[in-house]
Amino acid sequence: MASSSLFQSSPLSLKPQNPTSLHPSTKPHFATTIKCVSTSTPPSSSSSSSDHPPHNIRDEARRHNTTHSHHFSARYVPFNADPSSSAAESYSLDEIVYRSNSGGLLDVQHDMAALKNYDGKYWRDLFDSRIGKTTWPYGSGVWSKKEWVLPEIDSDDIVSAFEGNSNLFWAERYGKQFLSMNDLWVKHCGISHTGSFKDLGMTVLVSQVNRLRKMNRPVVGVGCASTGDTSAALSAYCAAAGIPSIVFLPANRISLAQLVQPIANGAFVLSIDTDFDGCMQLIREVTAELPIYLANSLNSLRLEGQKTAAIEILQQFDWEVPDWVIVPGGNLGNIYAFYKGFHMCKELGLVDKIPRLVCAQAANANPLYLHYKAGWDQEFKPVKANTTFASAIQIGDPVSIDRAVYALKKSNGIVEEASEQELMDAMAQADSTGMFICPHTGVALAALIKLRNQGIIGTNDRTVVVSTAHGLKFTQSKIDYHSNDIKDLACKYANPPMQVKADFGSVMDVLKKYLLSKRAHYPALQINVSIVQETKFLVLNALELDVHPSFVHQLSRPISLSPNKVFNESI
Numbered sequence: 001m002a003s004s005s006l007f008q009s010s011p012l013s014l015k016p017q018n019p020t021s022l023h024p025s026t027k028p029h030f031a032t033t034i035k036c037v038s039t040s041t042p043p044s045s046s047s048s049s050s051d052h053p054p055h056n057i058r059d060e061a062r063r064h065n066t067t068h069s070h071h072f073s074a075r076y077v078p079f080n081a082d083p084s085s086s087a088a089e090s091y092s093l094d095e096i097v098y099r100s101n102s103g104g105l106l107d108v109q110h111d112m113a114a115l116k117n118y119d120g121k122y123w124r125d126l127f128d129s130r131i132g133k134t135t136w137p138y139g140s141g142v143w144s145k146k147e148w149v150l151p152e153i154d155s156d157d158i159v160s161a162f163e164g165n166s167n168l169f170w171a172e173r174y175g176k177q178f179l180s181m182n183d184l185w186v187k188h189c190g191i192s193h194t195g196s197f198k199d200l201g202m203t204v205l206v207s208q209v210n211r212l213r214k215m216n217r218p219v220v221g222v223g224c225a226s227t228g229d230t231s232a233a234l235s236a237y238c239a240a241a242g243i244p245s246i247v248f249l250p251a252n253r254i255s256l257a258q259l260v261q262p263i264a265n266g267a268f269v270l271s272i273d274t275d276f277d278g279c280m281q282l283i284r285e286v287t288a289e290l291p292i293y294l295a296n297s298l299n300s301l302r303l304e305g306q307k308t309a310a311i312e313i314l315q316q317f318d319w320e321v322p323d324w325v326i327v328p329g330g331n332l333g334n335i336y337a338f339y340k341g342f343h344m345c346k347e348l349g350l351v352d353k354i355p356r357l358v359c360a361q362a363a364n365a366n367p368l369y370l371h372y373k374a375g376w377d378q379e380f381k382p383v384k385a386n387t388t389f390a391s392a393i394q395i396g397d398p399v400s401i402d403r404a405v406y407a408l409k410k411s412n413g414i415v416e417e418a419s420e421q422e423l424m425d426a427m428a429q430a431d432s433t434g435m436f437i438c439p440h441t442g443v444a445l446a447a448l449i450k451l452r453n454q455g456i457i458g459t460n461d462r463t464v465v466v467s468t469a470h471g472l473k474f475t476q477s478k479i480d481y482h483s484n485d486i487k488d489l490a491c492k493y494a495n496p497p498m499q500v501k502a503d504f505g506s507v508m509d510v511l512k513k514y515l516l517s518k519r520a521h522y523p524a525l526q527i528n529v530s531i532v533q534e535t536k537f538l539v540l541n542a543l544e545l546d547v548h549p550s551f552v553h554q555l556s557r558p559i560s561l562s563p564n565k566v567f568n569e570s571i
């Protein structure tokens with residue numbers, strides 16, 4: 001691939017591969033009356049005070065937040081703990097803890113009783129009122145749900161790039177043409193600050209780190225193991241806050257675009273000669289020894305941000321619940337995050353049900369799929385993940401396996417897998433309808449194709465595919481595919497560029513062939529195209545037409561047009 005010499009010669013040898021203030025009895029109707037101010041951090045010297053006018057959105061937020069009381073709180077508890085016994089073990093979010101006493105996962109547990117003091121309509125209205133504003137910090141899709149994310153953090157400590165609020169679009173042509181579906185949607189989480197859904201979790205984690213550092217907790221830097229997207233997000237948010245970031249990357253296993261992100265953001269980048277699972281093991285050991293805060297989704301704070309994508313989907317459908325949501329799965333935090341977001345909306349009365357979840361894995365890295373196929377009953381067995389074009393989910397020993405199994409069981413979920421051929425073809429087909437998706441989204445679409453073929457997902461089922469990253473991070477896989485240059489893969493939908501001599505006749509010849517090949521798509525329209533080479537004009541006669549009258553008029557007489565005019569007006 002076209003990696004630059006900078007990276008090839010680097011000693012790192014990173015060669016890229018292929019309201020809170022209101023008493024319940026005074027429930028407001030409008031969100032703007034909600035106050036959210038911390039007492040933990042004094043205003044900075046540059047902040048506005050009563051005798052100085054505000055001059056930025058942080059100052060503006062401080063100025064309006066002159067009253068303070070927290071009605072909401074959250075804490076760490078052992079994941080899936082018996083609610084009656086959870087009081088036995090819990091931790092403040094200001095503690096640095098990633099695992100329970102028994103070594104199991106933790107979860108952020110919100111004070112649901114306090115949140116339930118407000119009804120579903122209240123929360124819907126509150127969240128809706130914050131969309132499309134630049135008010136700090138609610139301009140962020142994550143922090144617009146602050147009371148459900150990190151209720152106790154001072155807005156002043158938040159590190160945000162106004163992430164979230166990502167596009168949810170109707171995949172009309174792809175759905176109809178390839179799946180006979182009328183109601184297929186793509187939640188494009190890749191349209192985000194660093195190009196992936198990881199921004200949603202990272203704004204929360206880095207904000208909490210920012211708070212911990214202000215509290216003089218021993219956090220010198222923040223570190224993660226990554227297949228590319230997590231490191232990009234971590235490095236960007238840390239850089240924005242002036243916090244050192246350290247990233248462990250599996251050498252030669254991430255895309256060039258992903259590699260350059262932490263490098264450019266000033267992270268300390270370690271290229272390690274192992275796979276992601278090896279890097280993950282190392283970062284866990286290192287963060288147990290050094291004052292480096294762990295940013296992987298083993299850290300349950302991350303999922304509090306990621307769950308907001310699920311709430312957004314409901315919000316974007318005006319609080320109607322889709323039938324299915326399909327999420328690509330690697331380290332498996334995200335599938336649980338989606339479940340948690342949907343479940344909170346149901347428990348707090350914003351909606352009355354949750355969607356069925358599908359987790360889609362690459363067949364080359366499919367430990368969850370194998371576990372599901374075994375009926376969940378057997379003990380989970382990690383696998384050695386093989387190389388896959390879906391490199392960000394090339395993970396054999398996912399840290400959130402227990403969370404994923406829980407989410408899928410609770411949502412009557414399904415796990416599907418996709419071969420390299422299936423995921424690359426699905427990506428190419430989707431791209432041919434204008435999507436330009438990442439290979440992981442290709443995995444999700446390939447899973448959808450299978451579930452459609454099996455009749456599990458119906459033609460009118462409202463289905464959301466979660467697109468986890470931007471396709472521009474994965475151009476090399478697309479270049480390889482469209483160059484028909486992948487060993488053991490039939491690149492059926494390759495669309496390589498045509499080399500043409502720089503003369504009018506050659507260009508016209510290839511264009512004529514191209515247009516004739518496209519005529520099959522318009523059977524009712526028979527156009528007799530003759531090229532008058534000498535005069536370099538086209539003459540078109542319309543013979544049989546079944547098209548809009550204006551088009552008939554345009555073509556019903558012989559016309560002489562310059563080539564540009566022909567292409568602009570008739571084709």
Ligand SMILES: N[C@@H](CCOP(=O)(O)O)C(=O)O
Nearest residue numbers: 226227228229230296297331
């Ligand atoms: N796909 C991830 C792998 C790390 O997983 P996380 O759940 O800890 O973020 C990446 O992009 O690095």
